[in-house]
Amino acid sequence: MFSKKSSRSSVATVTAQPTIISRDQHTVSRKQISSNALKVLYRLNTGGYKAYLVGGGVRDILMGTAPKDFDIATDATPEQIKALFRNCRLIGRRFRLAHIVFGRDIIEVATFRGHHQNASEKEQSCQKTSKQNDEGMLLRDNIYGSIEEDAERRDFTINALYYSAIDFTVHDFANGLADIAAKKIRLIGDPETRYREDPVRMLRAIRFATKLDMTISEETKAPIKPLAPLMESIPAARLFEEFLKLFISGKAVANFEQLCEYNLFKYFFPALDEMLNEGQHEFVSDFIQLSMSNTDKRINNDQRVTPAFLFAAMLWYPLQQQIQTVKASAQLSPQDAFFEALGTIMSRQQQSISIPKRFQAVMKDIWILQERLARRDGKRAYKAFEHPKFRAGYDFLLLRAQIEETQGSADNKGSLTELAKWWTDFQNVSIEAQQQMIKTVAVNRSGTSSRRSPRKRRKPSAKPAANTSSDA
Numbered sequence: 001m002f003s004k005k006s007s008r009s010s011v012a013t014v015t016a017q018p019t020i021i022s023r024d025q026h027t028v029s030r031k032q033i034s035s036n037a038l039k040v041l042y043r044l045n046t047g048g049y050k051a052y053l054v055g056g057g058v059r060d061i062l063m064g065t066a067p068k069d070f071d072i073a074t075d076a077t078p079e080q081i082k083a084l085f086r087n088c089r090l091i092g093r094r095f096r097l098a099h100i101v102f103g104r105d106i107i108e109v110a111t112f113r114g115h116h117q118n119a120s121e122k123e124q125s126c127q128k129t130s131k132q133n134d135e136g137m138l139l140r141d142n143i144y145g146s147i148e149e150d151a152e153r154r155d156f157t158i159n160a161l162y163y164s165a166i167d168f169t170v171h172d173f174a175n176g177l178a179d180i181a182a183k184k185i186r187l188i189g190d191p192e193t194r195y196r197e198d199p200v201r202m203l204r205a206i207r208f209a210t211k212l213d214m215t216i217s218e219e220t221k222a223p224i225k226p227l228a229p230l231m232e233s234i235p236a237a238r239l240f241e242e243f244l245k246l247f248i249s250g251k252a253v254a255n256f257e258q259l260c261e262y263n264l265f266k267y268f269f270p271a272l273d274e275m276l277n278e279g280q281h282e283f284v285s286d287f288i289q290l291s292m293s294n295t296d297k298r299i300n301n302d303q304r305v306t307p308a309f310l311f312a313a314m315l316w317y318p319l320q321q322q323i324q325t326v327k328a329s330a331q332l333s334p335q336d337a338f339f340e341a342l343g344t345i346m347s348r349q350q351q352s353i354s355i356p357k358r359f360q361a362v363m364k365d366i367w368i369l370q371e372r373l374a375r376r377d378g379k380r381a382y383k384a385f386e387h388p389k390f391r392a393g394y395d396f397l398l399l400r401a402q403i404e405e406t407q408g409s410a411d412n413k414g415s416l417t418e419l420a421k422w423w424t425d426f427q428n429v430s431i432e433a434q435q436q437m438i439k440t441v442a443v444n445r446s447g448t449s450s451r452r453s454p455r456k457r458r459k460p461s462a463k464p465a466a467n468t469s470s471d472a
């Protein structure tokens with residue numbers, strides 16, 4: 001089953017005998033490993049099991065960066081792990097894992113994965129441990145094996161490095177160290193088969209390339225475009241998780257560009273992708289890039305971000321387009337047209353990425369605030385200002401102003417910039433000055449011909465009030 005070490009240009013394979021790098025030959029020190037991860041490694045070892053730090057925990061330290069989390073691989077089964085740790089939770093169906101919980105810190109422990117053809121007939125026939133669909137996609141992957149088999153089941157060579165807390169050695173099964181040095185993302189095994197087993201690996205290749213500033217090797221890169229349609233089979237809940245890793249990571253712009261390059265972006269946001277490809281909405285692409293670069297900046301400055309903001313940005317123009325479609329086909333009030341378009345856009349989006357309800361509520365608030373921030377007379381300005389999502393709505397307005405300023409029609413060009421400036425000033429002046437600002441708005445409004453006459457006011461809509469607060 002195992003072959004000699006791969007030549008660098010062909011498919012990467014796992015060796016039966018890993019290269020073992022002693023402590024004085026590598027840079028992984030216990031100081032860089034979280035004390036909780038070390039506790040788990042020691043407890044498994046003293047319990048008589050093999051246990052290694054693996055994946056990003058080893059890779060990132062070797063590359064000189066702090067790991068995002070620590071993953072452990074062991075020969076103990078999930079039940080044996082559970083018996084060792086009181087703070088253990090078993091999770092996952094497709095991929096059964098143990099979570100060792102230390103308050104907010106979770107150490108993920110996975111039992112060594114084995115090959116499907118090695119599963120006993122009983123295991124195969126009951127299909128509880130392993131299952132593939134007709135396209136070769138792994139629906140379940142719970143067959144346990146040796147450490148060598150585990151290495152072979154990992155995605156990239158740089159992720160198949162194992163660190164032992166017994167003798168502090170690093171075990172390199174697939175020439176991962178050489179690929180770290182060469183800055184290459186290389187799949188283990190036949191790339192097409194590996195992508196068919198799990199199409200998320202296409203996203204992971206891109207994510208690691210941008211995160212680690214590496215290039216994807218030719219044979220790992222080649223099948224991505226042709227196999228892009230496999231993305232259809234990724235469950236919407238999993239795609240949400242991948243969305244977070246790609247876009248709430250400080251590398252959103254780079255990942256967006258790469259996903260577009262490989263035709264993968266449309267599986268995240270089909271309606272937006274259609275607009276981007278229509279070619280007549282350049283500002284849409286500018287808006288998306290700007291919202292992503294803002295998100296990246298915030299993350300890189302340790303500022304808080306909510307995925308809801310980015311979702312609201314991604315779907316803002318598809319929503320505007322849908323509102324126009326709705327208005328053209330039915331005589332609806334602006335509010336009714338908004339809610340109908342919102343329903344259509346959201347239900348289409350949910351088929352790709354399942355956005356949790358709490359984020360959907362914030363997106364809706366941000367969108368509704370765009371209308372409410374424009375109407376500032378009387379008590380409206382304060383009502384908008386006191387809205388729990390005012391800040392997000394205001395930030396969104398600033399973003400729109402930056403883009404729309406350059407592409408609005410002659411009579412509305414600059415009006416969003418003025419509106420955004422008004423709100424910036426409003427937040428920075430005394431209450432007396434705020435009241436003066438509101439009065440000025442009212443005077444200006446009454447002086448404009450666009451003011452709606454009170455007699456022509458729409459009947460109140462039966463839809464819920466626009467200022468529903470979010471639960472996020």
Ligand code: ATP
Nearest residue numbers: 055056057068069071153154155159160198200201
């Ligand atoms: P990071 O945590 O920084 O995103 P990571 O490499 O640790 O990177 P995880 O998603 O935490 O990634 O997974 C831990 C390890 O599990 C990976 O390094 C890889 O060896 C293995 N792995 C994760 N997802 C897959 C997959 N889809 N196919 C094969 N192996 C995988």
Ligand code: MG
Nearest residue numbers: 055056069071
């Ligand atoms: Mg990890």
